[in-house]
Amino acid sequence: MINQNSMLYDRLKSAKQIRDIMKAVGEYHKLNDLNCHEYVASNKITIVCRQGCAYCCNLKVDVGPHEALLVAKYIAEHFSTEKRAKIVNSLETHVFHLSKITENDHLSINAPCPLLSDSTCSVYPVRPFACRAYYSLGVSSCQYSFENPADLKEKRATDLDLDS
Numbered sequence: 388m389i390n391q392n393s394m395l396y397d398r399l400k401s402a403k404q405i406r407d408i409m410k411a412v413g414e415y416h417k418l419n420d421l422n423c424h425e426y427v428a429s430n431k432i433t434i435v436c437r438q439g440c441a442y443c444c445n446l447k448v449d450v451g452p453h454e455a456l457l458v459a460k461y462i463a464e465h466f467s468t469e470k471r472a473k474i475v476n477s478l479e480t481h482v483f484h485l486s487k488i489t490e491n492d493h494l495s496i497n498a499p500c501p502l503l504s505d506s507t508c509s510v511y512p513v514r515p516f517a518c519r520a521y522y523s524l525g526v527s528s529c530q531y532s533f534e535n536p537a538d539l540k541e542k543r544a545t546d547l548d549l550d551s
Contacts, residue, residue, distance in 0.1 A: 399453055412457045419519065434522050441506040442529035445497040445536070448517035458502070461513040474509070477501035495537040 398411035427434060436443075450458075462471055481501040485493060502509050508518070523529050531538075 405456060408453050409457045409460055412453050413513070416513070416516065416519065419516065423519075433524065435526055436521075436523055439506050440526070440529070441499075441503055441508075442526075442533040443518075443521040443523070444500045444503045444506075444508065445533060446521065447493050447498065448500075448515060448521075450515045450517065454513075454515040457513045458510050458515070461510050466509075474502065495539060497533060497536045 395411060395415045398415075399408060402408045402411060426432075462474060466474065478501045481498070485498060488496070500508070508514055
């Protein structure tokens with residue numbers, strides 16, 4: 388198997404234009420999604436995540452600049468002027484509030500993603516890798532994490548959970 392992270396790094400390092408960066412990130416996401424789907428299918432794993440379930444969309448995620456460019460392009464191409472203005476306002480509010488707390492505090496609170504709309508990711512096709520990496524084998528740990536964000540010792544939404 389190709390080291391996808393190394394491949395992405397090499398492509399980003401050699402990119403001459405923003406479109407090269409966005410193309411590399413898009414291909415990286417597609418390859419990772421394919422690998423994940425193949426792994427899940429071959430191991431007979433049942434992922435319980437569904438559209439409208441947004442417990443994990445309150446967790447801290449890191450987004451690289453290369454991913455932010457892809458998300459920004461998607462927003463520019465798919466959102467109305469009014470919806471773009473709403474997203475910018477949500478992002479500014481989100482950054483303002485989170486800039487005033489510690490890393491540990493950030494891990495122990497619910498901070499709804501500013502790109503969430505009616506419990507659905509508004510940029511799902513280009514969501515960052517950190518978001519793609521969240522999945523659940525059971526809803527109870529996700530719900531518990533959401534309802535008890537300060538309890539960092541119990542199961543978290545990202546922990547393996549085999550209930551349904």
